[in-house]
Each structure stands twice: as C-alpha cells, then as structure tokens.
Amino acid sequence: MAQPLFCPRSWLFAPGDSPRKMEKAAASAADAVIFDLEDAVAEANKPAARDEVRAFLAGQSDEARRRLWVRINPLDGPHALADLAAVMPGRPGGIWLPKANGRADVERLDHYLTALEVAAGIPRGSTPVAVLATETAAAMFTTGSYAGAPRLVALSWGAEDLADALGASTNRNPDGSYAFTYELARSLCLLGAAAAGVAAVETIHGDFRDLEGLARRAEAVRRAGFRGMLAIHPAQVEVINRAFTPSAEELAEAREIVALFEANPDAGTLAYKGTMVDRPHLARARALLAQAAAAGEVAP
Numbered sequence: 056m057a058q059p060l061f062c063p064r065s066w067l068f069a070p071g072d073s074p075r076k077m078e079k080a081a082a083s084a085a086d087a088v089i090f091d092l093e094d095a096v097a098e099a100n101k102p103a104a105r106d107e108v109r110a111f112l113a114g115q116s117d118e119a120r121r122r123l124w125v126r127i128n129p130l131d132g133p134h135a136l137a138d139l140a141a142v143m144p145g146r147p148g149g150i151w152l153p154k155a156n157g158r159a160d161v162e163r164l165d166h167y168l169t170a171l172e173v174a175a176g177i178p179r180g181s182t183p184v185a186v187l188a189t190e191t192a193a194a195m196f197t198t199g200s201y202a203g204a205p206r207l208v209a210l211s212w213g214a215e216d217l218a219d220a221l222g223a224s225t226n227r228n229p230d231g232s233y234a235f236t237y238e239l240a241r242s243l244c245l246l247g248a249a250a251a252g253v254a255a256v257e258t259i260h261g262d263f264r265d266l267e268g269l270a271r272r273a274e275a276v277r278r279a280g281f282r283g284m285l286a287i288h289p290a291q292v293e294v295i296n297r298a299f300t301p302s303a304e305e306l307a308e309a310r311e312i313v314a315l316f317e318a319n320p321d322a323g324t325l326a327y328k329g330t331m332v333d334r335p336h337l338a339r340a341r342a343l344l345a346q347a348a349a350a351g352e353v354a355p
Contacts, residue, residue, distance in 0.1 A: 062254055062282045062346050063085075063086035063122070063254075063283050064282075064283045064296045064300065065084075065085045065086050065087070065283060065286050065291075065296050066086070066088070066089055066283060066285045066286060067080045067088050067089065068088075068091050068095065068126075068259075068286065069091065070090075070091050070095035070104070071090045071091050071095070071104035071105070071125070072096050072103055072104035072107055073107075077090055077111050078111075084293060084296060085292045086122065086296070087124060088122055088123050088124065089124045089285075090108045090123065090125050090126070091126045092104050092126060092127055092134070092138050092142075093128050093153050094153075094216075101128070101138075102137075105138055105142060108142050108147075109142050109144065109145040112146060117146070120145075123147055124148050124151055124185070125149075125150055126152075127139060127150060127152065128153070129152075129155075130152070130154075130155075136167065139167055143168070143171040143172065143174075143175055143182070148183075149183040149184060149185060150164070150182060150183075150184050151187065152164055152185070152186045152187065153216075155194060156191060156193050156197060157194065157197030157200045158197065158200040158201050158204045160186075161184060161201065161206070162204065168184075180205075182206065183206050183207075183208045184206040185208060185209035185210070187211050187212065187213050187216075188201070188212055189212040189213060189243060189244055190212075191217070192221060198210070198247035199243075199246065201248075201251040201253070202250050202251045202252070203251070209248070209253050209254040209256050209282075210244050210253060211255070212244035212258050213240075213258055214226045214240065215261075217236070218237070221236070241257075241258070245280050255280060257272075257273065257284040258284075259286065259287050260273075260291065263287055263291055264290075266294050269294050270297075270298055274298045277298055277299050281299075282346065283295070283299055284299065301343055301346075301347050305343065306343070306344065309339075309344050312327060312340040313340050315327060316334075
C-alpha cells in the first residue's frame, strides 16, 4: 500500500564495500541512508559488498535499521537475487530498486521479498520499496504505472544512467542546467509519484562542494512538490534537511488557512491576507502540516 506521509528529507548514499563510509553515513544527520550495491561497487567487489552490508545491518538495533536501506542491482541483471538473498536476513529498512521499467518490476520484487521475509522470519510485506523510475528509455513511458504497486513508498529519477541509455554525450545545457529530456524525466517522476500517492525524491546534486547551488535546487524542487532528495556526501545532508523543512512562516500560514476554513465549513472560497484562497489551498495547507507532523517537526 502507498504511504504518502513517508517523508525522509535526505537520503545519503554510501558504497556497500566500504564499512568506514557506511559507518560515517549511519552516524550522519541523514533521515535515511542507502547502502549501495549497484553503481558505487565495482563488479569484482559485489560479493564482498553484500557480505559487508549484511554484517553492518546485523550489528544494528531494530530502530537503527529502519533508516538503513539497500540499493540492489537491477532486476534484469545477474546480481539482484544474490543481493536480496544476502541482505534480507540483516533486515534492512527498505530496498531501492534501480533501472525499473515500470510497475511489473515492483510486483516481481514484491514476490522475491515476500519469500525472503518468510525465510528470515521477517513480517510479511513489511519491507518497503523505493524506485528509481527514469533510468532507462523504456522507463520514461511507464512512470504513471505505479499506482497501487505493492510496498512502494517513493519514486526518484536519474539523469546519469538515462544519458548512458540514450547514448548522450552530456545531459546538460551550456549554462549547466539539465537538458529538456532530463527535465522531462524529473517532471514525469513527480507526476508518477503524485499519481501513485507516494513521495517524490529529487536526484543527486553531483558537485558536493557546491552547497549554494544545492540549496537553490533543493528549495526549488520542494516548491514543485518533491518531498526529499538523494545525497552523495555527508556535507549535503544539512543543506537538504534545511531546504525540505517547512519554515515557521509556512507552518503558521498553513494553520491559519486550515483554521479559516474550519470556521467557515460551507465556504468554497475565502479572503486571506488580501488574496482569495479556495479548497486546493486548504488541501495543500493540510498536506504541509501532515508532512511536518510525520517528520516530527510539529505536533500532529
């Protein structure tokens, strides 16, 4: 079932073959951590990385493991089942699925996870899934297929793998902004997540030294509807958390709009601070307060 209030602001990657980097990521202020068995791990190191991730997970408390996720390798490659068989006994907080081609991949992953949960004594259906939804050309046409997908809690998008899939020499315009196809991928991810009722997660900001650019981008995508962002370096976490935390002014305004409609339950449109607000404004205000409550930022 979709969980629309699932809302980590920051998702920090750490390579699964580096216990030191996994430890550093787990100790960071990231809301969630992704131990990577895919792109961050060379082919020859993948078996050892599985063992490292499982051992790390096994050494954590149940509470700590909830924020420790694993990105497996793609389902259509040779490693995904071995990844899952190795890490599921460690009870990860969830699984990130890369290079998904649509809902059918999530359903297939659900079958694998169910069998492995039963084998490991994990409550059936309790391992959530997040999907990287635009990393192949075919996936661009299926971003709207995820409504009702089992276990799904978030969709994100990727620009680097998509560029590789297209044979592009770059995914950027001369001014450094994403080219049209990659902005389209971002939009399709956002629309697909909204259609599925799950969180939309912005892709990485590759230049980890550019914290000002990261802040501008994170603030812009939050305004657009994204609920969190992937990070590749611990220095990015604080910037992302700050950008995705509603300000006191935003929360106060949301409370005022909710109170205004509660005082006028039959109204469709009301005057507020010199402008007119209607039911969509009320829905957005309630959603903002619910997200802040789910993140522990305000009382529910």
